[in-house]
Amino acid sequence: MSRRGDAKSLVHDVSRKLRQSIFEGKLKPGDRLQPGVLSKEFGTSTTVVREALILLGNDRLVRSSTGQGYFIPRLDPVELRDLTKVRCHTESLALTLAIERGTLEWESELTAAHHRLTRTPRRSPNESRHSNPEWFKAHRDFHAKLIEACGIEVLTDFCDTLAAATELYRLWSGPIAASATKARDVEKEHADILEAVLARDAPRATALLVAHYTTTVDNLLASWPVAVKDVAE
Incomplete structure (x- = not known):
């Protein structure tokens, strides 16, 4: 109780x-x-x-x-694809502005957020098929910090809304698309994004960010018939 x-x-x-x-x-x-x-x-x-x-x-x-x-919302492949398209566009703009405007303090905070992410176990200690809630928080904090320095509150708020809207999909992409993601190195994807941002290379950073999001969606949708069956059981 x-x-x-x-x-x-x-x-x-x-x-x-x-x-x-x-x-x-x-x-x-x-x-x-x-x-x-x-x-x-x-x-x-x-x-x-x-x-x-x-x-x-x-x-x-x-x-x-x-x-x-x-x-609990049901998963909808059309909604996921549409949300991801909008998220890629809005976060690309926010990240480009953040790279232009970000200070040294922002770089330090972003590096610290990435460090926390790398040190947080990705899988739940209670169930290896599912993501660790603490990892999800660290992951969300890292992505939020990436765009924070754009300085446009309405833009970061909208990006946060889109991130929340896709969280359930990202949560379920782990157990139901595991076979499709075995060869994927998510940790390297995050490290490469951070490296491009710190180098102030906006085109590369945004391209890597978009690839990061779309790969997750592609892997999940490739297993969608299995995904629908698994989440219903």
């Missing part, structure tokens, strides 16, 4: 536990999330659970609709 305490802490605790269940594959795309059932499971109120679900909704890991309540 959740311990008594500050309501905000309880909300974040329930949100963290639900996020962990999603990352470990215990909750899958299409699964319904009933506040009444979850409140009994976590030993807290339905109000706390609903607020936790709203937090997860901000990251596009949970959605809600009239008649369906809360649920």
Whole structure:
């Protein structure tokens, strides 16, 4: 049961536990999330659970609709392709501006973010087929830091929204497209992007970033019939 305490802490605790269940594959795309059932499971109120679900909704890991309540979004290959196209365009612009405007302090923070990413295990210690939530956070922080120095808040906010919208797809691309990604060196991809950024080579950096995103999508879509079957089981 959740311990008594500050309501905000309880909300974040329930949100963290639900996020962990999603990352470990215990909750899958299409699964319904009933506040009444979850409140009994976590030993807290339905109000706390609903607020936790709203937090997860901000990251596009949970959605809600009239008649369906809360649920894990289903995977849609057309949506994934479209979101990735928009993300590639917006982040290419943001990264180009960040390279033009970024300071030495930004370079240092970006290098530190990359270091944290390289030192964080990619797979969950509880389930080797699924990504480690801490790695996902470090990965998202690195990509956010890449474009931060562009200095245009509305642009970085939009990029963050797109990143959140594709997170569930990236999460599931690990276990369901593993065979297609064995030869891929994601760590080197990140290192190469960082190297190009520090060299202030915007064309190369943006090309590498776009390739990084599209490779993930191509690998997942290449296994899509298997992917749909796996996430439904």
